[in-house]
Amino acid sequence: MKKILFNLITLAFASLIILTACSKKEEAKSEVEFTGKNYVKVALAEQKNIEEFLLFTGQLQAVQEAYIGSGMSLRIKDILVEEGDIVNESDLLLLMDDAQLKQAEAQFVSAEKDYNRMKALKEKGSISDQAFDQVEAGYKTAKAGYEFLKNNTEIRAPFSGIISAKFKKSGEEFTPMMGGAILKLININELKIKVCISDKDINLIKKGQKAKVSVDTYPDETFIGIVNYVSPEADKMSGTFPCEILIDNKNGRLKPGQYGKVKIIIAERKSAVVLPQNAVVNDNEIFVVENGRAIKRTVILGLQNEGEIEVVKGILAGDTIVISGNVGLKDGALVVIK
Numbered sequence: 216m217k218k219i220l221f222n223l224i225t226l227a228f229a230s231l232i233i234l235t236a237c238s239k240k241e242e243a244k245s246e247v248e249f250t251g252k253n254y255v256k257v258a259l260a261e262q263k264n265i266e267e268f269l270l271f272t273g274q275l276q277a278v279q280e281a282y283i284g285s286g287m288s289l290r291i292k293d294i295l296v297e298e299g300d301i302v303n304e305s306d307l308l309l310l311m312d313d314a315q316l317k318q319a320e321a322q323f324v325s326a327e328k329d330y331n332r333m334k335a336l337k338e339k340g341s342i343s344d345q346a347f348d349q350v351e352a353g354y355k356t357a358k359a360g361y362e363f364l365k366n367n368t369e370i371r372a373p374f375s376g377i378i379s380a381k382f383k384k385s386g387e388e389f390t391p392m393m394g395g396a397i398l399k400l401i402n403i404n405e406l407k408i409k410v411c412i413s414d415k416d417i418n419l420i421k422k423g424q425k426a427k428v429s430v431d432t433y434p435d436e437t438f439i440g441i442v443n444y445v446s447p448e449a450d451k452m453s454g455t456f457p458c459e460i461l462i463d464n465k466n467g468r469l470k471p472g473q474y475g476k477v478k479i480i481i482a483e484r485k486s487a488v489v490l491p492q493n494a495v496v497n498d499n500e501i502f503v504v505e506n507g508r509a510i511k512r513t514v515i516l517g518l519q520n521e522g523e524i525e526v527v528k529g530i531l532a533g534d535t536i537v538i539s540g541n542v543g544l545k546d547g548a549l550v551v552i553k
Contacts, residue, residue: 252548252549252550252551253509253540253544253548253549253550253551254540254550254551254553255502255504255509255537255539255540255541255544255550255551255552255553256537256538256539256540256552256553257504257535257536257537257538257552258490258491258494258535258536258538259532259533259534259535259536260488260489260490260526260530260531260532260533260534260536261488261489261490261532262486262487262488262489262532263486263487263489264483264484264485264486264487265483265484265487265489265517265518265519265520265523265525266478266480266482266483266518266520267480267481267482267483267518267519267520268427268478268479268480268481268520269412269416269419269420269478269479269481270476270477270478270521271410271411271412271476271477271479272410272474272475272476272477273408273409273410273474273475273477274408274409274472274473274474274475275406275407275408275430275462275469275470275471275472275473275474275475276406276407276408276409276471276472277376277401277402277403277406277407277471278402278405278406278407278461279374279376279401279402279405280376280379280399280400280401280402280471281373281374281399281400281401282396282398282399283308283309283370283372283373283396283397283398283399283400284309284370284389284391284395284396284397284398285309285311285367285368285370285389285391285397286363286366286367286391287311287315287364287367287391288388288389288390288391288392289311289312289315289367289368289388289389290311290312290386290387290388290389291309291310291311291312291383291384291385291386291387291388291389291397292310292311292312292313292385293309293310293385294308294309294381294383294384294385294397294398295307295308295309295310296308296378296381296398297378297381298378298379298380298381299377299378300377300378301375301376301377302372302375302376302377302378302400303372303375304372304373304374304375305371305372306371306372307369307370307371308370308371308372308378308398308400309369309370309397309398310368310369310370311367311368311369311370311389312368313368315364315368316361316364316365316368316369319357319360319361319364319365320361320365322357322360322361323357323358323360323361325357326353326354326356326357326358327354327357327358329350329353329354330350330351330353330354333346333347333350333351334347334351372400373400374400374402375402376400376401376402376403377400377401377402377403378398378399378400379399379400379401379471380398380399381397381398381399382395382396382397382398382399383395383397401471403464403467403469403470403471404463404464404465404467405461405462405463405464405465406461406462406464406469406471407443407459407460407461407462408428408440408459408460408462408475408477409457409458409459409460410457410458410460410477410479411450411453411455411456411457411458412445412455412456412457412458413455413456414449414454414455414456417445417456419481420442420445420456420458420479420481421442421445422442422443422444422445423441423442424441424442424479424480424481425439425440425441425442425479425480426439426440426441426442426460426477426478426479426480427439427440427477427478427480428440428460428462428469428475428476428477428478429475429476430469430473430474430475430476431473431474432473433468438462438463438464438469439462439463440460440461440462440463440477441460441461442458442459442460442479443459443460443461444457444458444459445457445458446458458479460477460479482518483518484517484518484525487517487518487525487526488525488526488527488530488531488532489523489524489525489526490523490524490526490530490536490538491522491523491524491538492519492521492522492523492524493538493539493541494524494536494537494538494541495514495516495524496541496542496544499513499514499515499516500512500513500514501514501526501529501530501536501537501541502536502537502541502544502546503530503534503535503536503537504535504536504537504550504552505535507549507550508547508548508549508550509537509541509544509545509546509547509548509550510546510547511544511546511547512529512530513529514526514527514528514529514530515527515528515529537550539553540553
């Protein structure tokens with residue numbers, strides 16, 4: 216008996232909730248039907264430049280970088296730079312053990328004296344061509360050996376840049392056959408970023424196109440780049456086409472290793488009529504607010520990107536356009552701007 220009574224009370228309570236909900240729904244429906252108004256958000260159509268682009272991500276790299284070391288197995292006599300040092304092309308960076316260099320220098324000086332003496336005798340006709348040729352060959356060999364040793368004992372910067380890494384210490388032995396280096400030199404005046412282009416988009420990308428690069432370090436800034444290289448063939452593993460963008464970085468604000476977003480501009484229009492993307496419904500329709508009503512316009516669209524779209528025909532700059540509340544909106548409907 217108690218169970219039956221409990222079930223009856225529960226059923227009555229549920230019925231009361233349903234009736235109350237239906238009553239409120241009917242009230243809301245009546246209110247909408249009474250006012251006939253739709254609440255919308257709007258924006259003005261702007262006259263501005265618009266760009267259509269493809270978006271990629273990649274890692275910044277130095278265009279010029281070099282791992283510095285000797286071409287011979289030698290002891291490191293002195294490392295003249297530290298990490299972070301700025302160096303100019305031909306600056307002396309490393310001194311290696313110079314015992315072999317001194318020996319080669321002595322041989323070269325002796326060979327040079329013999330060569331100059333024999334050259335003077337040859338000009339007077341006092342020696343045969345064969346004798347002179349032998350001396351000249353010895354001199355050239357001694358000179359080449361001395362220059363090779365000098366270049367690998369007194370090691371200079373191949374280009375201007377920054378010492379980004381130091382792998383060895385003075386006094387250590389260095390062996391190039393081990394595949395190592397003593398220093399790393401990078402030039403950050405110009406950076407590059409590599410991206411991969413899909414087969415669908417490859418015909419839209421050309422050398423010389425403008426690109427815009429952004430990094431998290433400077434969220435409100437854009438750095439201008441240029442497409443420098445587009446591979447004529449796809450990578451066998453990924454099926455995409457490697458592409459390289461160069462970025463001017465003479466101010467040194469960007470750093471190798473940073474990840475960046477790259478927008479490659481494939482088309483642009485100046486002084487276009489531009490709307491937010493969410494203003495368009497049913498592919499080519501928008502609603503213009505006139506005298507408190509939403510007037511449907513069929514428009515011709517042009518360039519677009521992730522946030523904006525160009526209207527080639529159908530509205531004018533300055534028109535008030537519905538950008539929210541436009542889905543299901545009727546032509547001529549009364550609207551209230553939120």
